[in-house]
Amino acid sequence: MAAYPHLSCTKKQLQVPNTWGVFEDVYCAGNEETFSFMEKVMDEVMALFPGQYIHIGGDECPKTRWQECSKCQQKIKEEGLENEEELQSYFIKRVERYLNAHGRQIIGWDEILEGGLAPEATVMSWRGEQGGIQAAQQEHQVIMTPNSHCYFDHYQADPAFEPKAIGGFTPLNKVYNYEPIPTDLSEEQAKYIWGAQGNMWTEYMPNSSQVEYMLLPRMIALSEVLWSRKEYKDYLDFNKRLQSHKNLLQKLGYQYSKGSYKINLLTKYDTTNHTYKAEFVNEQHQAIIRYTLDNTMPNDSSLQFDSAFIIKHSCLITAAIFEQGELMRSPSKFQYEHHIGVGKQIELLKKPSLEYGGKVETILLDGLQGSSNSYKDSWLAFKGKDLLAKIDLKQKYPLNQLSFSFINKPDHNILAPISATIFTSEDGERFLEYKYEEIAGNTQQLDTIMGKFVIALPSDSIRYLKIRIENAEVTDTHNNGAWLLIDELVIK
Numbered sequence: 001m002a003a004y005p006h007l008s009c010t011k012k013q014l015q016v017p018n019t020w021g022v023f024e025d026v027y028c029a030g031n032e033e034t035f036s037f038m039e040k041v042m043d044e045v046m047a048l049f050p051g052q053y054i055h056i057g058g059d060e061c062p063k064t065r066w067q068e069c070s071k072c073q074q075k076i077k078e079e080g081l082e083n084e085e086e087l088q089s090y091f092i093k094r095v096e097r098y099l100n101a102h103g104r105q106i107i108g109w110d111e112i113l114e115g116g117l118a119p120e121a122t123v124m125s126w127r128g129e130q131g132g133i134q135a136a137q138q139e140h141q142v143i144m145t146p147n148s149h150c151y152f153d154h155y156q157a158d159p160a161f162e163p164k165a166i167g168g169f170t171p172l173n174k175v176y177n178y179e180p181i182p183t184d185l186s187e188e189q190a191k192y193i194w195g196a197q198g199n200m201w202t203e204y205m206p207n208s209s210q211v212e213y214m215l216l217p218r219m220i221a222l223s224e225v226l227w228s229r230k231e232y233k234d235y236l237d238f239n240k241r242l243q244s245h246k247n248l249l250q251k252l253g254y255q256y257s258k259g260s261y262k263i264n265l266l267t268k269y270d271t272t273n274h275t276y277k278a279e280f281v282n283e284q285h286q287a288i289i290r291y292t293l294d295n296t297m298p299n300d301s302s303l304q305f306d307s308a309f310i311i312k313h314s315c316l317i318t319a320a321i322f323e324q325g326e327l328m329r330s331p332s333k334f335q336y337e338h339h340i341g342v343g344k345q346i347e348l349l350k351k352p353s354l355e356y357g358g359k360v361e362t363i364l365l366d367g368l369q370g371s372s373n374s375y376k377d378s379w380l381a382f383k384g385k386d387l388l389a390k391i392d393l394k395q396k397y398p399l400n401q402l403s404f405s406f407i408n409k410p411d412h413n414i415l416a417p418i419s420a421t422i423f424t425s426e427d428g429e430r431f432l433e434y435k436y437e438e439i440a441g442n443t444q445q446l447d448t449i450m451g452k453f454v455i456a457l458p459s460d461s462i463r464y465l466k467i468r469i470e471n472a473e474v475t476d477t478h479n480n481g482a483w484l485l486i487d488e489l490v491i492k
Contacts, residue, residue: 001025007034009069020166020203024064029091030071039098052105053122058092059109081115089115096121107143110135124197126150128353128383129182136185136192144196149178150222152214153201157260158329163213165204169374171260172283176221176235184351198222209255216249216256217242243285259283261329263319267311267336267366269343276342276367279308280319291319300325311367314338335369340399341491342367345392353383353483363487364389370405370487372450378488379407384481387417387469391489392428396461401492403454404469407485414483415472416451423466431466465491 001007001023002014009028017023027034045054063084066072072087081087089112096106096118107122110131117123122141125132132142144150147168154168180196198219205211224238249256263282270277280289290302295316305319320331348361363380370378380387408416419438423431439453471484 001027004037007031007037009065009072022060022062024062026061026065027091028069028071029066029087030069030073030075035094038095042095042099042102046099046102046104052103053107054099054104055107055124056092056095056099057109058088058112059126061088061111063088083115085115087115088112089118092121093118122194126199132193133182133184136189139189139192142193144180144193145199146178147199149175150196150198151201152198152218153204156214156218156257158262161329163204163210165214166201170218171262172218172221172239172257173235173264173281175218176225176233176238178222178225179230180226181230195226196222212255213257216254217245217259218257220245239283239285261321263289263321263332265317265319265332265334265368267368268308271343275310275312276338277308278311278317278336280305282321284321287321288323289319290322291317293317298331299327311336311338335371336367337369337488337490338367339490339492340393340397341365341391341489344394346489347390348380349388349390350382350385353381361389364489365391366488368488370407370450370485372407379485380487382471382484382486384471385484386471387467387484387486389467389489390428390431391465391467391491393463393465393491396463397491398459399457399462399491400459401454401456401490402465402467403452403490403492405450405452405487406469407449407483408451409449412483414485417453417484417486418470418472420453420455420470421468422455422457423468424460424462425464425466428464431464 002016005011005013007027008014008025010025014025042054066084066087072084075090076083076087079090081090092106092108092112099106100120105120105122106118107124108118110123110125110127112118112121112123113131113134117135117138117140122143123131123135124143124145125135126145126147128146128148129144132144135142149170151168151170153166154170155162155165156171159165178196181190181193185193198215200211200215202211205214220242221238225233246256260283263280265278266281267276267278280291282289289305290298290300291305292298292302293315296318298318298320300322314337317334317336318331321328342365344365346361346365352361361380363378368378402422406416407414417439419436421436422434424434425431435455435457437455467489469484469486472482
């Protein structure tokens with residue numbers, strides 16, 4: 001728009017931006033000259049690239065200028081469109097018709113779904129998986145590239161020790177654990193998922209060496225994901241085999257990341273012995289991990305992790321990787337709280353989102369507390385919908401309280417919940433409302449990043465619980481709904 005201001009809605013001269021951002025000045029969709037210009041550009045692109053598919057973008061298009069533009073509003077009337085979203089669809093479909101007439105097909109980001117999908121379009125789903133799911137259900141080809149797992153410009157290790165990046169955190173094991181075919185799709189619909197793509201945006205990469213560093217070895221992990229059957233994937237085996245690749249990369253002079261020294265804690269309830277076991281996992285091959293359970297810093301004489309260990313009580317677990325007796329990076333800390341609900345059966349009645357937090361519903365009853373330092377591990381996230389979960393405690397317990405923590409970060413559209421409702425049941429099928437409380441009027445922590453809410457309960461013996469945590473009604477500028485992030489449901 002800075003170079004061709006006459007193609008914008010305002011026709012004002014603009015400065016070229018020198019920072020990342022989403023800008024309101026876009027092509028005027030009511031100006032026929034815009035489409036003539038587009039066709040000339042496409043002619044040159046087709047001459048340069050003989051392939052069948054041409055990626056036309058179509059993402060992050062604000063509608064503000066179109067709402068204010070008389071030409072755009074006139075175009076909406078002429079074409080019988082309902083709104084600016086349908087005007088965007090008209091724009092995309094018109095470009096598609098031109099390319100189809102020349103024997104080409106379009107690929108576009110998932111925003112091209114807004115207002116109606118172009119007939120032959122292939123969709124790249126970057127804002128999570130939902131766009132890809134919708135496109136596949138409409139029998140359109142899909143390439144999965146969610147920013148939660150496939151953006152290689154995100155940090156891959158502790159930012160304190162890494163080159164400057166745009167943000168995010170996508171370590172090697174997260175890339176490897178990605179599954180590109182969503183479970184929401186039927187076997188027939190799944191055929192429309194062509195595969196996945198790793199994305200690299202280079203605003204923060206001054207040279208090719210840093211590009212290599214950000215790509216490798218995450219590119220190797222995604223490659224194996226895409227040619228492997230889900231049941232054959234094994235991260236520990238992959239990491240073992242990766243060591244020979246790293247040696248080869250070093251021999252050939254490529255820059256690559258040694259990976260994250262961050263330690264994750266996995267917990268599992270042993271139903272036979274009624275004990276709770278924990279084990280550490282990390283990216284480093286054959287790492288020496290030392291840990292403490294008493295809130296002290298581990299050193300080279302602390303307990304060494306060899307296999308899963310039993311946790312008998314609430315504690316702060318601190319763990320770190322040591323190489324040749326030297327502490328590598330900052331230790332990882334995990335607050336474990338032992339309570340009645342740990343390891344019990346939970347069913348999520350509404351599916352969580354992929355972008356923030358984990359996907360495993362047992363996160364809510366694994367004993368691990370969330371942290372405001374990272375939203376990616378011990379939090380369960382919902383976009384524009386409530387948390388609704390059913391819990392079976394396996395036997396009746398006299399309950400005194402249920403508590404949970406939440407994130408309140410409005411600048412990220414992560415908002416504190418509105419209310420919490422507890423339901424109980426005698427048979428696990430018919431639930432009656434037991435207690436309702438509004439959160440905003442009962443907590444003093446809404447001005448902090450992380451808040452905690454406690455619901456007092458009478459000491460009744462209860463086995464079956466259902467909890468609804470109500471999401472905030474405030475929506476973001478794209479009207480996609482607020483984020484709700486919840487960690488452990490602590491039952492006492």
